Structure formats: structure tokens, C-alpha cells
Amino acid sequence: MHTCRSGKRCYLSFELAEEALIGAHVAYSYVNGSGPIGVYQCDECSHYHLTSQGAMNKRLEQMINNGEIRKQKEAQQWEGKWKKR
Numbered sequence: 549m550h551t552c553r554s555g556k557r558c559y560l561s562f563e564l565a566e567e568a569l570i571g572a573h574v575a576y577s578y579v580n581g582s583g584p585i586g587v588y589q590c591d592e593c594s595h596y597h598l599t600s601q602g603a604m605n606k607r608l609e610q611m612i613n614n615g616e617i618r619k620q621k622e623a624q625q626w627e628g629k630w631k632k633r
Contacts, residue, residue, distance in 0.1 A: 558595035562587055565596035569608055572598070574620045 550558050559565035565587040572584055584598035586605045611617045 552590055552593040552595065552597065554590070554592065554597070556590075556597040558590075558593060558597065559587075560595060562589070562596055565598060566605060566607060569598050569605055570611060570617070573608060573612070573617050574624060 552558050557568075559568060569584055569587055572578075576583065582600070584600050585608065586599045586602050587596050588599050588602075589596050608617075
């Protein structure tokens with residue numbers, strides 16, 4: 549994975565960046581007002597980056613509101629416990 553001059557990771561498509569955004573919310577415990585909440589296309593490199601500014605990504609918002617992020621976090625935790633055996 550390469551980075552932009554801005555230092556941010558580059559994603560080749562909106563869909564890949566959106567998956568990374570959702571994956572970050574599953575993997576990490578962000579407190580309200582922190583962490584990435586959206587995806588944008590960079591004017592400098594034309595790739596997509598994650599951002600903590602602006603409106604929340606609709607898919608992420610829906611997954612938070614319907615409990616899907618929480619379910620995926622729980623599944624990941626159980627998976628980690630089973631791998632330790």
C-alpha cells in the first residue's frame with residue numbers, strides 16, 4: 549500500500565476505502581468524536597483516503613446504528629480467543 553504526499557494511505561477505489569473505514573471501526577474502539585468517519589477522493593493523488601472530518605459515511609452510520617459493527621467486533625473477539633487455543 550502506498551501513501552499520498554499528505555502521508556495518508558491510498559485506496560484505489562471508494563469501495564476499498566469504505567471497507568477499510570468499516571474494518572477500522574471493527575478493529576478499534578473509537579470514542580465519540582474520534583477516528584475516521586468518512587472517505588474522500590484526494591485532489592493531489594486522485595486516490596481515496598479516510599477522514600475524521602465532515603459527514604459520517606452512510607454505510608458506516610447504518611452499521612453502527614443497526615448494531616452490525618458491534619456484532620463484528622464481538623465475532624472478532626471470539627475468533628481471537630479460539631485462535632489462542
